[in-house]
Amino acid sequence: xxxxxxxxxxxxxxxxxIFALVxxxxxxxxxxxxxxxxxLGEQLAVAGLVVLSLMSAGVPFVLALIVxxxxxxxxxxxxxxxxxxxxxxxxxxxxxxxxVGVAIVIGQARVLIWGPNPRPFxxxxxAPNESVGFLGGRWPIQSFWIIGLxxxxxxxxxxxxxxTWYGRAWRATAQSPVGARLSGIDPSVVSMSxxxxxxxxxxxxxxxxxxxxxxxxxxxxxxxxxxxxxxIIGGFTSTTGVLLGGLFxxxxxxxxxxxxxxxxxxxxxxxxLALALLVRPRGFLxxxxxxxx
Amino acid sequence: MSRRFTxxxxxxxxxxxxxACGDDSDSGNGSASGGTDPxxxxxxxxxxxxxxxxxxxxxxALELAQQRINADGGIAGRQVEFVxxxxxxxxxxxVPLANRLISEDKVVAIIGPSITVPALAxxxxxxxxxxxxxxxxSKAIWEGKDGSYVFHTTPREEVEVKSVLSFIKDELxxxxxxxxxxxxxxGTGNLAFIKQFAPDFGLQVVSEEGIxxxxxxxxxxxxxxxxxxxxxxxxxxxxxxxxxxxxxxxQAGWTVPVLGSSAIxxxxxxxxxxxxxxxxxxxxxxxxxxxxxxxxxxxxxxTAKFNGPPTQFAAFAYDSAYVLKGAIEAxxxxxxxxxxxxxxxDMPAYEGVVxxxxxxxxxxxxxxxxxxxxxxxxxxxxxxxxxxxxx
Numbered sequence: 001x002x003x004x005x006x007x008x009x010x011x012x013x014x015x016x017x018i019f020a021l022v023x024x025x026x027x028x029x030x031x032x033x034x035x036x037x038x039x040l041g042e043q044l045a046v047a048g049l050v051v052l053s054l055m056s057a058g059v060p061f062v063l064a065l066i067v068x069x070x071x072x073x074x075x076x077x078x079x080x081x082x083x084x085x086x087x088x089x090x091x092x093x094x095x096x097x098x099x100v101g102v103a104i105v106i107g108q109a110r111v112l113i114w115g116p117n118p119r120p121f122x123x124x125x126x127a128p129n130e131s132v133g134f135l136g137g138r139w140p141i142q143s144f145w146i147i148g149l150x151x152x153x154x155x156x157x158x159x160x161x162x163x164t165w166y167g168r169a170w171r172a173t174a175q176s177p178v179g180a181r182l183s184g185i186d187p188s189v190v191s192m193s194x195x196x197x198x199x200x201x202x203x204x205x206x207x208x209x210x211x212x213x214x215x216x217x218x219x220x221x222x223x224x225x226x227x228x229x230x231x232i233i234g235g236f237t238s239t240t241g242v243l244l245g246g247l248f249x250x251x252x253x254x255x256x257x258x259x260x261x262x263x264x265x266x267x268x269x270x271x272x273l274a275l276a277l278l279v280r281p282r283g284f285l286x287x288x289x290x291x292x293x
Numbered sequence: 294m295s296r297r298f299t300x301x302x303x304x305x306x307x308x309x310x311x312x313a314c315g316d317d318s319d320s321g322n323g324s325a326s327g328g329t330d331p332x333x334x335x336x337x338x339x340x341x342x343x344x345x346x347x348x349x350x351x352x353x354a355l356e357l358a359q360q361r362i363n364a365d366g367g368i369a370g371r372q373v374e375f376v377x378x379x380x381x382x383x384x385x386x387x388v389p390l391a392n393r394l395i396s397e398d399k400v401v402a403i404i405g406p407s408i409t410v411p412a413l414a415x416x417x418x419x420x421x422x423x424x425x426x427x428x429x430x431s432k433a434i435w436e437g438k439d440g441s442y443v444f445h446t447t448p449r450e451e452v453e454v455k456s457v458l459s460f461i462k463d464e465l466x467x468x469x470x471x472x473x474x475x476x477x478x479x480g481t482g483n484l485a486f487i488k489q490f491a492p493d494f495g496l497q498v499v500s501e502e503g504i505x506x507x508x509x510x511x512x513x514x515x516x517x518x519x520x521x522x523x524x525x526x527x528x529x530x531x532x533x534x535x536x537x538x539x540x541x542x543x544q545a546g547w548t549v550p551v552l553g554s555s556a557i558x559x560x561x562x563x564x565x566x567x568x569x570x571x572x573x574x575x576x577x578x579x580x581x582x583x584x585x586x587x588x589x590x591x592x593x594x595x596t597a598k599f600n601g602p603p604t605q606f607a608a609f610a611y612d613s614a615y616v617l618k619g620a621i622e623a624x625x626x627x628x629x630x631x632x633x634x635x636x637x638x639d640m641p642a643y644e645g646v647v648x649x650x651x652x653x654x655x656x657x658x659x660x661x662x663x664x665x666x667x668x669x670x671x672x673x674x675x676x677x678x679x680x681x682x683x684x
Contacts (some may be wrong), residue, residue, distance in 0.1 A: 004516050011512050116345040118533050120565050128567035131544045138544050211510035214533055214565060218343075222507070256511035263476060263503050 008135030008254045013214065015141040015226075016250020017150040018044075021205040021229030023234065023242040024154060025198030030236050031174040035084055035193035036093040039103040040202045041071065041224020046106055047206025048121050048215030049114045061124075065207055069200045076199030080192045103220075110217050118216025128211070144171065146208040153204050154243060157197070161239075170194070174237075228254065229273045235286025331372040332628055335394035336425070336610070336618060337405040337415070338429075343379035346532075346561065348407045350607035351429060353599050355404065358614035361594070368618045375614070380406055384414035385614055391415040395422050401628040402612045405429050409478065416443055419453075423630035425620070425637065427613035429606065431480070435657040442634055444657040446612040446647060448665055452484040453576055456666040456682040457552055458494040460574070461525055464668070464680055465550050469499045471523025472516050473538050475530035476503040483529045483554065498521050508534045511541040519547055531556035536566035543569035548576065555666065561602050563674045570674070576666040578605035578647050580678045591646045605647070612645035616652075616659075619643050665669035 022040050029037050047068060054064035083102050087094030122128060126141040133139075161167035173180040173190045180187055213219055226249050234245020252272065256265035276284070336355055339348035340661045355375045361373050380387040387406050394400045396417070402425040406412045412428040419426040419442050428445045430432065431453070435441035461470060472487055474480035483551040491498050491566060500521035504515035515538065518526055526549055528538050535557045542551060553562070555576040562571040574631060581602060584592050603611075620636030621628055627636075642651040643659075650659030664682035671677075 002520065004513075007512050007516060011510055014508070036367060105328065111341065116343060117561065118565065129540050129543055129569045138546070140544065214536070216533070218507040218533065219509055222509075254510075254513070257510075258516065259504060262505065262508065262514065 001051075003255065003258045004137070006135055008137075008251065008258050010137035010139045010143065010257075012148055012251035012254035013138070013247065014250070015209075015253065016247040017147050018205045018209050018223065018246075019227045019230045020149050020243045020246025021153065021201050022223060023231040023246045024157070024239070025201050026228060026231040027239060027242040028157075028194045028198045029191075029235060030231075031169060032194035033084075033095075033187070034092050035195075036092075036099065037084065037195060037198065038096065038099040038224065038228075039079070039106060040198065040227070041222075042103045042106040042110070042217065042225055043075075044206035044209075045070065045217040045220035046110050047203040048210030049110065049119070049217075050203075051207050051210075052119060052215050053114075058203060068207065069203050072199040072203035073196045076196035079199070080195035082288040084195065085188065085191070103224075107217055107220060108210075114216075117243055118214040119205050121210035121215040138213055142208075142211045142257060146212075149204060149208050153201060157201070158239065159183070166188040167227040192286050204215060226250075226269075231267070231283075233273060233276045233283055235280075235283025238283065238285035241283055241285030245283070295306050311481045323468055324529055327510065329371065331374040332621065333374050333376055333398055333400045334614070335391075335398060335400035335401065335403040336375055336377040337380050337387055337390050337394070337411070338377060338519055338610075339382035339407040339411075340377075340379035342383065344382045344408055346559075346604070347429075347606045348379070348382070350599075350604045351405070351407060351610035353609035353666055354595065354603060354611040355614060357465075357591075357598055358431045358611050362614070362618055365419045369622050373618070373628070373632040375404075376400055380411055382406070382408045382411060387411035387414050388418065391418045395419075395424055401426070401630070402617050402633055404426065404610060404617070409434070412443075415583035419443065423634075425617070425630055426635045427616060429609045433658060440634075441657065442630065444616070444637055444652060444659070445609075446616060446645065446650060446659065448648065448660050450483050451490070452660060453555060454483055455490055455494075455508050456576055456664040456668070457527060458487070458490055458496060458681055459606050459664045460668045461496060461527075461552065462494040465525055466552075468496055469478070469522055469524045470527055471494050471500040471502070471518035471521060471525070472498055472527045472529065473504055473511065473518060474528075475506055475534065477506060478555075479531070480504075487527065489527070504534050504538065506531055506534050509537055511538040512545070514538070515545055517539040519545070519549075523549070525552060526551045528557075529551045530554075532562055532565055535562060535603050536570070537568045539573055540569045552668075553578075558669055558676055560602075560675070563676070570671045573671045574679070575669050575671075575676060577669040577676065577678070578608055578666065579603075580667050580681070581606055581676070582678055585642045588646050608646040612647055612650070615645060615648060615678075616640075618645060 025040050029035055051064045051066045054067060083098045084095040087098035118183035123142040124145045131138045131140045169185045170190050173187050177187045230245035230249040231242045256268050338351045340352050359373055359375050367373055380390055394403055404427045407429045409430040409432045412430045413434055425444045429447055431447045431450045433449055435443040472484055474484040488498050500518045500523055502518055504511060504514055528535050535553055539551055551573045551637045553575040558575040558577040579588055618638045620633050623640035624632035624636035638652050642649050648660045648665055652659040666682050667678045668680035669676040670679045
């Protein structure tokens with residue numbers, strides 16, 4: 001069967017950078033505290049609806065996006081403090097279960113507030129569904145916004161982690177919570193800000209993808225799980241790894257659907273994931289020696 | 294398993310058994326025939342959850358039916374009351390709700406569930422309790438069961454498939470059909486009918502591509518259907534996947550007639566798909582532009598009461614309510630299960646909103662098994678009737 005590779009690239013990259021951003025969220029939280037947060041998919045899915053509501057209240061789009069991102073960051077901080085952290089008493093499985101609970105709460109609240117039906121979301125520029133020819137495929141104009149926004153967000157975050165005192169404190173905590181504490185860093189603040197930043201990231205991702213997939217929660221699980229697979233394959237402990245993992249899963253998914261069928265893509269995708277775990281349990285770029293394992 | 298848990302489990306099992314016995318021996322339902330209490334009719338609808346777009350308008354339709362029937366003098370001189378429950382299209386909720394309607398609310402009949410799987414789940418309960426059940430699904434689940442208490446006003450899947458195929462043959466005048474179908478039973482069942490009946494209409498299915506109801510991207514499916522040489526694309530999946538499909542077709546710059554199932558024949562589809570929806574055909578129950586008399590009253594009253602036009606799902610519930618009214622009146626006001634069941638079959642043909650129903654022992658759907666629907670097309674963001682498959 002002939003596969004339309006240029007189109008696989010267009011679709012795969014558009015979705016892949018979203019998976020990468022969400023995977024980056026999993027990664028930030030994991031390295032700073034060892035916790036897994038399964039609410040990120042729901043947080044992504046609710047973002048577009050929040051922005052739509054703000055806009056229908058008369059807030060201009062850019063301001064609505066900023067408000068939504070800040071609100072998500074505040075939510076993330078509270079969520080870490082009042083749901084994830086208290087659950088740590090049960091060990092690391094506690095926050096995991098708490099995050100599933102919070103995901104369900106977000107999902108149900110979303111249906112109560114916005115109803116079960118998805119809503120259209122206008123692209124940042126151009127007419128709905130407008131596309132251009134690029135590298136032999138048809139690219140929605142929104143794809144370029146998604147890729148650009150994701151690149152800027154990821155780059156800003158990486159620079160922040162590398163060059164600020166705060167970023168160094170963060171990485172120090174990831175290396176050794178005890179050592180960081182001895183240097184006067186409070187690991188609980190690092191953990192809280194990680195959840196906060198991750199929430200902001202997936203909110204940007206959710207708004208960016210909404211013009212392509214509609215605003216609504218029906219894809220929360222899909223995105224959450226695929227991004228999780230991306231983080232596992234890339235290596236949960238490696239920033240570069242999870243970003244590449246996201247792109248890889250996006251492209252693999254698009255290729256599987258094009259080459260086999262939608263019915264088989266899930267099966268093969270998870271078989272590849274299982275195989276990757278057998279061969280490289282730490283992911284392809286994950287390292288030994290990082291305290292969170 | 295702890296001993297205590299086992300005990301709880303045993304107690305729960307006992308309760309279920311006792312409740313089941315209760316159903317059989319319960320003579321409360323409908324025994325008060327000729328009384329002046331209101332006649333209670335139960336309904337199990339998917340009002341919230343994934344299929345809220347089906348169940349919510351059905352709840353509204355029953356509200357309207359109750360108001361209208363009672364204003365017109367009730368059923369056989371008695372007022373009617375619909376007891377409506379939400380099963381969220383979750384069969385683990387539908388089953389206890391059916392038991393509750395029968396043994397606690399003492400309803401004389403049940404309308405719903407909205408979707409096939411919950412309907413199948415409660416079927417053994419209604420058959421055993423001899424409670425007439427107007428399901429709202431298009432699957433003829435009563436087939437092969439003599440004396441079944443299950444009926445439905447929703448046209449059978451075959452009827453809708455034949456409507457689509459007749460339109461492709463007579464109006465589009467093309468022969469190569471590509472199908473993009475929901476991988477859930479809604480799509481696979483209809484795909485089987487499309488393949489079964491296509492030769493009767495001189496059509497050939499050149500490509501069949503599955504999609505999930507919540508898929509956000511259909512580039513690959515569209516590309517393959519196109520490569521197979523399809524001259525028209527039949528999309529048998531609801532929103533939002535249907536909007537993903539037409540967006541992908543539009544984005545690929547492919548101009549091809551697209552036909553959707555009646556699942557998309559509402560304002561939502563054009564809203565979600567935006568400009569890509571323009572020109573898309575679909576099946577529809579209504580002629581909203583020039584409705585015949587049997588549809589006009591319902592359309593007008595519903596639109597006025599709920600600030601918007603009804604979906605076809607609403608009409609199925611509304612027709613079910615009136616069929617039960619006709620059946621009870623045909624039974625001389627008797628409301629026991631067997632009388633209503635016989636009443637449905639014996640009542641004169643009833644001209645409902647969706648069709649004229651004439652139920653028989655071997656046709657619990659009451660609709661002839663042929664084309665029935667209108668074909669509508671999105672023009673300027675709204676569906677308009679362009680063809681009547683009945684003519």
